[in-house]
Amino acid sequence: MTASPRPIAGAHHLAQLNVATLLHPLDDPRMAPFVEMLDPINTAADGAPGFVWRFVEEGTSDATAARPAGEDVIVNLTVWETQEALWDFTYRSGHLEVMRQRRAWFERHVEAHLVLWWVPAGHRPTTEEAVERLAELRAHGPSPRAFTFASAYTAAEAEASAARSASLRTEAPSAGPRRGADANGA
Numbered sequence: 001m002t003a004s005p006r007p008i009a010g011a012h013h014l015a016q017l018n019v020a021t022l023l024h025p026l027d028d029p030r031m032a033p034f035v036e037m038l039d040p041i042n043t044a045a046d047g048a049p050g051f052v053w054r055f056v057e058e059g060t061s062d063a064t065a066a067r068p069a070g071e072d073v074i075v076n077l078t079v080w081e082t083q084e085a086l087w088d089f090t091y092r093s094g095h096l097e098v099m100r101q102r103r104a105w106f107e108r109h110v111e112a113h114l115v116l117w118w119v120p121a122g123h124r125p126t127t128e129e130a131v132e133r134l135a136e137l138r139a140h141g142p143s144p145r146a147f148t149f150a151s152a153y154t155a156a157e158a159e160a161s162a163a164r165s166a167s168l169r170t171e172a173p174s175a176g177p178r179r180g181a182d183a184n185g186a
Helices: 029-047 083-091 095-100 127-140 155-171
Strands: 012-021 051-054 073-080 114-120
Touching: 012 083, 012 127, 012 155, 029 051, 029 095, 073 083, 073 127, 083 095, 114 127, 114 155
Parallel strands: none
Antiparallel strands: 012 073, 012 114, 051 073
16 A cells, blocks of 8 residues: 655654645546546656655556545645655656646645655555544644645644643533532532
8 A cells, every 4th residue: 555665764753734626537538637646646656866665556556546535636645755755746857737726636725735754664544544634724824743745844843742641631620610510519
């Protein structure tokens, strides 16, 4: 279900999910140029500096059959050593040409379509985890748990935020008297 991971380089890696709503089914002739670019672009990603891992469907070379975000929504879920490595592949490689043509194949986005978050090195996020992070970004905006290139957080900020949240959960005072007890505790 995954492309081969590379060796772990640091304490955290950057996970990313992006989603795209298809204008036509993948077997429609109008989608042929996109489908033809999948293997070359995925191969380029797999060999890019900083690439760690890519979700693929069992027995395939890509994730186009996975539909965790909707029947007409395809997903791309990857892990990178750094935000810079992902940025360089996305905007400074042949991938940029695919992005320039996306309007021919995908609906225009009306809400966030990309989410980034830090994961412990070696962790492989599930599609469920990724879709949850995207939903969190859409519902609450950028945070150390779910952000974008334009609103990025460091791994240290994400770790500190998670530690604060865990501390608040364990230190939270009770919310009033026990069920069935009156104001005197009886």
